Amino acid sequence: MRTLRRDQSLMPGGAGVDESDTRALETAASAVGNQISGGSFGASVQAGTIHGGVHVHTPTATAPAAARALHTLPRDVAAFTGREDELHRLLTTTENDSAQVVAIHTVDGMPGVGKTALVTHAAHRLAERYPDGQLFVDLHAHTAGQNPADPSGILATLLISIGISPQDLPGTLEERAALWRDRLADRRMLLILDNAIDPAQVEPLLPASPQCLVLLTSRRRLIALDGAEPLPLDTLPPDQAARLFTRLARRTPTEGDRSAVTEAVRLCGHLPLAITLLAARLSHHPTWDIITFTDEFATAQDRLGELEAGNRAVAAAFDLSYRDLTPHLQRLFRYLGLHPGPDIDPYATAALADIPLAQARRHLETLYADHLIEEPTRHRYRLHDLLREYAHTLTAHDPTDTRTQATHRLLAYYTHTAQTADHYLTTAPHLRIPTPTPDTAPEFTTHEHALTWMRTEYLNLIACAHHPTDRTQPTHLIALANAMAAYLRQQGPWDQAATLHYAAATTAHHTKNRLGQAGALWDLGGVRQLMGDYPGAVDLLGQALEQFRALGNHLGEAGALWCLGGVRRLTGDYGGAADLLGEALERFRALGSRLGEANVLRDLGAVRRLTGDYGGAADLLGEALERFRALGSRLGEANVLRDLGAVRRLTGDYGGAAGLLGQALEQFRALGNRHGEANTLCALGMERTQVRDFDTATELLARSRKLFKEIGDTQGEAEALNATANLLAESAEVRQALATYQQALLLARQIRSPLDEAHALEGMAHCQARTGNTRQAAIASLREALAIYQRIGAAETPAATQYLTRLEAGNN
Numbered sequence: 001m002r003t004l005r006r007d008q009s010l011m012p013g014g015a016g017v018d019e020s021d022t023r024a025l026e027t028a029a030s031a032v033g034n035q036i037s038g039g040s041f042g043a044s045v046q047a048g049t050i051h052g053g054v055h056v057h058t059p060t061a062t063a064p065a066a067a068r069a070l071h072t073l074p075r076d077v078a079a080f081t082g083r084e085d086e087l088h089r090l091l092t093t094t095e096n097d098s099a100q101v102v103a104i105h106t107v108d109g110m111p112g113v114g115k116t117a118l119v120t121h122a123a124h125r126l127a128e129r130y131p132d133g134q135l136f137v138d139l140h141a142h143t144a145g146q147n148p149a150d151p152s153g154i155l156a157t158l159l160i161s162i163g164i165s166p167q168d169l170p171g172t173l174e175e176r177a178a179l180w181r182d183r184l185a186d187r188r189m190l191l192i193l194d195n196a197i198d199p200a201q202v203e204p205l206l207p208a209s210p211q212c213l214v215l216l217t218s219r220r221r222l223i224a225l226d227g228a229e230p231l232p233l234d235t236l237p238p239d240q241a242a243r244l245f246t247r248l249a250r251r252t253p254t255e256g257d258r259s260a261v262t263e264a265v266r267l268c269g270h271l272p273l274a275i276t277l278l279a280a281r282l283s284h285h286p287t288w289d290i291i292t293f294t295d296e297f298a299t300a301q302d303r304l305g306e307l308e309a310g311n312r313a314v315a316a317a318f319d320l321s322y323r324d325l326t327p328h329l330q331r332l333f334r335y336l337g338l339h340p341g342p343d344i345d346p347y348a349t350a351a352l353a354d355i356p357l358a359q360a361r362r363h364l365e366t367l368y369a370d371h372l373i374e375e376p377t378r379h380r381y382r383l384h385d386l387l388r389e390y391a392h393t394l395t396a397h398d399p400t401d402t403r404t405q406a407t408h409r410l411l412a413y414y415t416h417t418a419q420t421a422d423h424y425l426t427t428a429p430h431l432r433i434p435t436p437t438p439d440t441a442p443e444f445t446t447h448e449h450a451l452t453w454m455r456t457e458y459l460n461l462i463a464c465a466h467h468p469t470d471r472t473q474p475t476h477l478i479a480l481a482n483a484m485a486a487y488l489r490q491q492g493p494w495d496q497a498a499t500l501h502y503a504a505a506t507t508a509h510h511t512k513n514r515l516g517q518a519g520a521l522w523d524l525g526g527v528r529q530l531m532g533d534y535p536g537a538v539d540l541l542g543q544a545l546e547q548f549r550a551l552g553n554h555l556g557e558a559g560a561l562w563c564l565g566g567v568r569r570l571t572g573d574y575g576g577a578a579d580l581l582g583e584a585l586e587r588f589r590a591l592g593s594r595l596g597e598a599n600v601l602r603d604l605g606a607v608r609r610l611t612g613d614y615g616g617a618a619d620l621l622g623e624a625l626e627r628f629r630a631l632g633s634r635l636g637e638a639n640v641l642r643d644l645g646a647v648r649r650l651t652g653d654y655g656g657a658a659g660l661l662g663q664a665l666e667q668f669r670a671l672g673n674r675h676g677e678a679n680t681l682c683a684l685g686m687e688r689t690q691v692r693d694f695d696t697a698t699e700l701l702a703r704s705r706k707l708f709k710e711i712g713d714t715q716g717e718a719e720a721l722n723a724t725a726n727l728l729a730e731s732a733e734v735r736q737a738l739a740t741y742q743q744a745l746l747l748a749r750q751i752r753s754p755l756d757e758a759h760a761l762e763g764m765a766h767c768q769a770r771t772g773n774t775r776q777a778a779i780a781s782l783r784e785a786l787a788i789y790q791r792i793g794a795a796e797t798p799a800a801t802q803y804l805t806r807l808e809a810g811n812n
Helices: 019-037 084-091 116-130 151-159 172-181 201-206 238-249 258-267 272-283 288-300 314-323 326-338 344-354 357-369 385-397 399-425 449-467 473-491 492-511 514-530 534-552 554-570 574-591 592-610 613-629 633-651 654-671 672-691 694-711 712-729 734-751 754-769 775-793 797-808
Strands: 050-052 054-056 103-106 134-138 190-196 213-218 228-234 374-377 380-382
Touching: 019 326, 084 116, 084 228, 084 473, 103 116, 116 134, 116 190, 134 151, 151 172, 151 201, 172 201, 172 399, 190 201, 201 380, 238 258, 238 314, 258 288, 272 288, 272 314, 314 385, 326 344, 326 385, 326 672, 344 357, 344 399, 357 380, 399 449, 399 473, 449 473, 449 492, 473 492, 473 514, 473 672, 492 514, 514 534, 514 554, 534 554, 554 574, 554 592, 574 592, 592 613, 592 633, 613 633, 633 672, 654 672, 672 694, 672 712, 694 712, 712 754, 734 754, 754 775, 754 797, 775 797
Parallel strands: 103 213, 103 228, 134 190, 190 213
Antiparallel strands: 050 054, 374 380
């Protein structure tokens, strides 16, 4: 008798045949008897007697021979759709006949993802390769009203199905497992073990023959099952989900229906069970149109309630998995439904559930193993959309106070950690709103670490900032917006930054938080400046300045003066800019703010450069560079290096300019600062144009424009367009250059940037003068440009004056 265990497996120990074992045997035998011989088996077993705790059954003298049930696969799924890659993997599993161990594939996934449908479909395709039988066994890990199947009873069922007489069944689990392996030693059989709860339930049922194939499904990741090939099953890709929906709905969608189908399956989270139930409803109403049906489903108050039919329901499938969790895990799963963002890490989980970090990590790993949460990236977890909705509905049974406290802990964690990260990102001194310190939070030691955290948590921070709560929401919104200001200025998108700061300013106004309102107006004004809305920026920064002065907040006053000076510079009011910046410099120096002083010196250097005082600009920028380096501000240093590179280019030192700009670009990239990178690429493109390296200049300026557009920097985009047009003109692409200058002119006028407008007009004049009968147009463009240069006191005034004189004299 061959009783070898399967290779690399450990069998659980056997046990005596007690009363519960006998009941399992009776249940299994009865089930097989009913399936195979119409129920006659149950009548052939007498009640028996109990001796010493062992229930002994005596078969009747007329017991028939055990019937064989070797082909018990459920019917194939008629509408099976998609899963080509997963199906291919299962169908090719037996191609290697030289395998020395039994092939075991575990298909695991969340409730309703289609595990059973996949293995059943694969088994029907594989049936001919396993002529000795194809058996389907439901292990009932998650079956309503049933306990998980006992492996001893299952083995009784299996042994009877292959011809073992009931009276010959061994009494212990280990003996039955050994007999099962012996009987399958020389057979080619396919075994589906569906809905398994854990490796202990499965291990005794596994054959040892390498000619057998086992397909196993579970809602849990059976990590401890040695030798098994895992096949995690995700939700369907959108295109496959759409095909499944239309197939089950028995519809051929029109072109206008396709977006509705896409939305319907998205609302189902691309979960096959949800799609099946929703499509089934539509299929029974042939007069319903897909668009209206989808709209009604999208606006349903209880979307999970819509996903049920008869005894099948998505919520019911989730219930079975939820009820198997321990109380601590159930609580955590419910609380995850309170999280407003798309994903969560162990730190935020610890804050949300008020548990130690190590415990949060263990609990998340358990929920992941049970396919109740996903791990899209390392240590980042998320709920499927429908599971999130399900978890959120469960929290309705928790007391209001506990839900509120959990949300407050989460918001406090994100706010405090964002403020900590902001310390490494900001280059401007600004106000901080105190927040509670969480028990556990990541520690930042470098700019890179802080930036990575902010990037990773960005969507969560935005969601938390706008998340409505009761008494603490205003504080968290204002503090979070303030903590994210520097990151959003550097990374964009600026439209979202503007929305966030506006919400913070409005909330602060309604709650009479004057300091919070002043800070939010300051941040909003800075973003409006970056977006090219200079009048709006002046208005907002002016309001912030008034409020800071009324509050006697000198740091805020100095910051508002500095920002107002920056806007004046961009609008061509260089004299006004110098006055405001000078006043800001005095305030920062009186406060002992070396960071504020360095920032103002840099902006004063920019004013000197724009007015043609290149020596004065270099001196001021040199002072700013020393201060930034002394402070260890790599971002401030990178900004000054870029500005110094621009001064070197304007003075004809192209080699020096390239060196400084190269250093700046390297630092911006190391810091992950996209805005600084875009500006530096543009400056390098200008420098390469002047040394006639047109290929490199083209690439640099194209990358610069792309970044500016992504960030939302219209002024930067206008500057890059002017630089690109100049490159085209220098490379004799005059007509294309003219069209590009015209694009730059439209943008410059849109944001009221006089310097960019004048640059575009002067460039157009050069192109018009070179294209034939357009001298008068060139003169008109140049006169308009010169008027702007003279009004703002730009450095370009003398050169433009000389060129206009030449044009009017008939010389190009």
